[in-house]
Amino acid sequence: MRNATRLGAAGILGATGIVGTAWGGAAMATTTPEASTETIVVGRTGDIDNLDPQLATAFQTSDALELIFDSLTSLAPDLTVQPGLATDWTFNEDGTELTFNLREGVTFHDGSALTSEDVVASLDRVLDEETGAAARGFLLSIEGVTAPDDLTVVLSLSTPDATLPSALSRVGTSILSSDEIAAGTVGTEPVGTGAFSFGEWTQGQQLDLPAFEDYWGEGPNVAGVSIRVVPDDQSLLAAMQAGEVDLGVITNPVVVEQVSEPLVLERTETLGYFPFFLNSSRGPLQKREVRQAISCAIDRQELIDTALLGEGQPTGPFVEGVYATDPYDGLPCDGPDPDLARQLLTDGGYPDGFSMETIIITGESETNVNIAQNLQAQLAEVGVDLELVPLETNVYVDRWLEADFDSALSENNSNPDPHLTYSRYFISGANFANVGGLTSPELDELFAQGLAETDPEARVPIYQEISRILLEESPWVWLYQGYRYQVLSPDVEGFVPHPTGSLASLRDVTLAS
Numbered sequence: 383m384r385n386a387t388r389l390g391a392a393g394i395l396g397a398t399g400i401v402g403t404a405w406g407g408a409a410m411a412t413t414t415p416e417a418s419t420e421t422i423v424v425g426r427t428g429d430i431d432n433l434d435p436q437l438a439t440a441f442q443t444s445d446a447l448e449l450i451f452d453s454l455t456s457l458a459p460d461l462t463v464q465p466g467l468a469t470d471w472t473f474n475e476d477g478t479e480l481t482f483n484l485r486e487g488v489t490f491h492d493g494s495a496l497t498s499e500d501v502v503a504s505l506d507r508v509l510d511e512e513t514g515a516a517a518r519g520f521l522l523s524i525e526g527v528t529a530p531d532d533l534t535v536v537l538s539l540s541t542p543d544a545t546l547p548s549a550l551s552r553v554g555t556s557i558l559s560s561d562e563i564a565a566g567t568v569g570t571e572p573v574g575t576g577a578f579s580f581g582e583w584t585q586g587q588q589l590d591l592p593a594f595e596d597y598w599g600e601g602p603n604v605a606g607v608s609i610r611v612v613p614d615d616q617s618l619l620a621a622m623q624a625g626e627v628d629l630g631v632i633t634n635p636v637v638v639e640q641v642s643e644p645l646v647l648e649r650t651e652t653l654g655y656f657p658f659f660l661n662s663s664r665g666p667l668q669k670r671e672v673r674q675a676i677s678c679a680i681d682r683q684e685l686i687d688t689a690l691l692g693e694g695q696p697t698g699p700f701v702e703g704v705y706a707t708d709p710y711d712g713l714p715c716d717g718p719d720p721d722l723a724r725q726l727l728t729d730g731g732y733p734d735g736f737s738m739e740t741i742i743i744t745g746e747s748e749t750n751v752n753i754a755q756n757l758q759a760q761l762a763e764v765g766v767d768l769e770l771v772p773l774e775t776n777v778y779v780d781r782w783l784e785a786d787f788d789s790a791l792s793e794n795n796s797n798p799d800p801h802l803t804y805s806r807y808f809i810s811g812a813n814f815a816n817v818g819g820l821t822s823p824e825l826d827e828l829f830a831q832g833l834a835e836t837d838p839e840a841r842v843p844i845y846q847e848i849s850r851i852l853l854e855e856s857p858w859v860w861l862y863q864g865y866r867y868q869v870l871s872p873d874v875e876g877f878v879p880h881p882t883g884s885l886a887s888l889r890d891v892t893l894a895s
Contacts, residue, residue, distance in 0.1 A: 409457075416490040419591075420893050421606040422874070425618045426631035428745025429586050429611045431776040434569030435517040436508055437555035439783070440775050441746055441793065444553040445631075445885045448652070449591055450491075451556035451574035454482055454501065454535075459880045459887075461653070461798040463547045467496065467557055467575065468535075477542025488598045490559050491579040496641075498529035503560035507568075514783075517554030518813045519658040519806025520545070523833070544836055545799045554697055577596075577602040577889035587611055600888040615748055622869055628893065629877065629885075630869040633747035635691040638867050646870040651863070653797070655701050656694075658757065658859035659782075659790040662819040665738070667788065671730030673856035678715035679723035679764045680757065686862050689752040694864040699849045701863045704842055705800045709860055712853030723764045735765020738788035744865065745775035746792060753861075754791050785816040795863075795882070800809050800845040801832050808852070820857040 394629050430443040435451045438444045456466040463861055468482040488496040505527045508515040508701065522563070523543035528536050537546065549555065559573045572580040578591035592606040610627070612618040615637040621627040622645055632638055641647045658676070666672045682696040698707035710716050727735060742754045751772055758768040768789070773781070797803045807818030815821055825848065832844040853860070866883045873894040878887040 383575050420604060421608050422604045422628045422888060422891060422893060423626065424607060424609045424629045424631070425612045425621055425627040426609065427612055427614055427618065427633070427748055428775050430583070430589060430609075431779055432569060433551045433572050433580070435572075435574075436504075436513060436558070437569070438553050439516050439779055440743075441883055442631075442775070442809070444823055445883060446591075447556070447572070448459075448553045448576070448884060448886055449578045449607060449888060450572050450576045450580055451553065451558070452576050453551050453553070453555050453557060456886070457548070457551045457798070457879055457880075457882065457884075461881060463551055466551065467501075471547060473544075477544075478539045479785045480537040480539060480543075480546055482535045482537075484535065485598055486533060488575050489596050490573050490575055491594055492559070492573050493596075494559060494561065496557070496575055497532040497740070498535045499532075500560045502527045502529050502533045503556055503563045504557045505535075505555070506780065507558070507563055508555060514813070515554060516813075516863045517549065517552050517806075519809070520549035520552070520802050521555070522805075522809075522812075541830075541834055542836070543833055544885075545801050545833065548797065548799050549802055561706045578607055581606065587686065599889065601891075603890065606889075607888055619869070622871065625871070626873045628874050629888075631883075631885075632867045632869055635693040638693075639691070641869050644872040645872075646872060648868040648870065648877070648879040650866045650868075650879040650881055650883075652793075652866050652868070652883065653701070654793050654795050654883075655697055655699075656753070656791075656793050656861045658861055659787070659792075659817065660819070660855050660856070660858055661785055661788055661790075663785070664788050666732050666736045667738070669730035669732075670855060671726045672716055672732060672736075673859075674732065674854075675723040675764065676725035676761065676766060677713055677853075677856045678719050678726065680760055680859060680861070681718035682709060682861055683755045684718075684760070685753060689749060689756045690862075690864065692711070694862040697860055697863040699852045699860055700800050700803065700845060701796050702798055702800055702803070704838075705845050706847035707846060707853075710853070712850040713856070720764050727765060732765075736766065737767040737769060740768045740770055740791060741778055741781055741787045741790040742770060742772045742790070743775060743778040743782075744772045745778075746784040750791055757791075782817065783814075785819070800841075800848075801829065804848070804852075805829055805833075808848075808857075818857060820851075820852070820855050822851075825851060830887050 416578050428442045430446050435447040452467050454468040456464045458464045471482045505512050523539045524537050525540050526538040562568050562573050577597045579589035579594045581592045583589045589609040593602040615632045615634040618630045622630050660667050686694040696709045698709045700707045715722050752771050806812045806814045810821040828848050835841045876891045
């Protein structure tokens with residue numbers, strides 16, 4: 383499978399017909415390790431939407447930029463927090479200081495050494511509200527970041543915060559070069575410390591990441607990674623069968639069912655969840671009864687069976703282990719109930735129903751339109767008419783960040799720690815509170831309790847109560863938890879799937895000759 387067929391990849395992979403804009407970088411040959419001879423080709427149906435990891439929100443963007451940048455900590459496939467750029471970390475006795483010790487000998491892709499100055503500048507940039515960093519809401523307990531020496535960073539905290547080691551594992555908390563931050567060039571030609579460096583991005587077509595020969599960790603074992611945008615999952619599977627793609631990120635269960643030997647399917651229960659975002663500042667959605675009506679009208683299992691071929695399970699707000707919650711605990715219904723939904727619409731002042739626009743992200747997963755069509759059919763039965771508006775990733779993300787929608791559909795990230803899952807949405811002043819659409823003193827107090835509580839068992843009822851309030855108020859409708867699928871060529875060895883969909887193990891992958 384690994385010979386001249388690779389040269390024909392443009393046949394299937396270039397079928398989009400899009401003329402891209404190239405972002406130039408170092409030529410791949412200049413950073414290829416001598417032991418590496420081939421580039422691993424990754425195919426997926428959506429392109430990245432920016433080159434700044436601290437602004438990354440789309441899955442495909444986070445997955446790609448995680449290969450270029452590192453964070454202080456990392457999240458293992460078993461969801462435990464592991465060392466990253468920091469070798470270890472400790473809290474002081476009262477929990478108001480968190481100290482990180484950095485690795486020695488780490489270099490950026492431009493050859494400069496990583497020091498604590500870079501960490502201070504990076505975290506200050508995340509905390510600066512004007513940056514618009516996706517992870518800012520996770521770090522609000524940090525009052526200051528200082529550097530006693532070149533390899534030590536101290537976070538001064540307003541309150542003990544046991545979630546920080548996990549929060550600092552995210553792509554959104556990537557460590558950037560302080561020189562790049564000062565120059566204002568972050569997001570133009572990325573300079574990180576990851577296993578792969580930035581090569582060239584042709585928008586809508588391809589992102590090339592050469593291997594970084596001075597990477598501080600083990601690997602990489604390939605010459606680079608080429609992430610190519612494919613029109614749809616069916617075309618992606620065809621490209622894999624033709625030997626043109628080594629790893630395919632597929633989202634459509636119909637196509638997943640067609641995967642056969644010698645290709646290898648990795649199916650992993652996702653840590654994320656799929657909500658139906660409702661904008662409670664607009665029109666009928668300002669009424670709690672209307673939002674509850676939408677939630678009670680939807681048969682989640684029917685949606686899963688119809689749009690996803692049964693590949694998923696209904697979920698409440700939390701999907702994380704002992705924190706997992708029931709999808710109806712807090713709603714006036716204990717299952718799908720169209721009659722009650724009609725009554726709730728009447729109680730909310732809309733006995734004849736209403737219409738609203740629903741924006742849908744299309745680059746992330748081609749099943750999203752199927753989900754939207756199923757919701758459209760179900761809600762039409764109770765008088766709620768959805769106008770479906772599919773959008774490319776960058777357009778959708780811009781509108782989502784501004785809460786410029788009546789309703790919206792896209793998968794959302796979760797986290798092993800429940801506080802990190804929703805603190806950026808439902809705490810007063812959080813950076814995505816406009817998207818969350820619900821804040822209150824009661825929720826603020828509950829989140830503060832959950833953050834300060836160090837006993838895992840004592841935290842469970844706190845987040846269960848948060849879940850109950852979220853379902854009662856229904857700022858969003860929680861639909862299901864699904865799966866991630868990666869299809870591998872038999873030549874790919876050493877790839878480890880991750881519940882977040884992370885492709886970080888590409889740094890360890892080898893390609894059979």
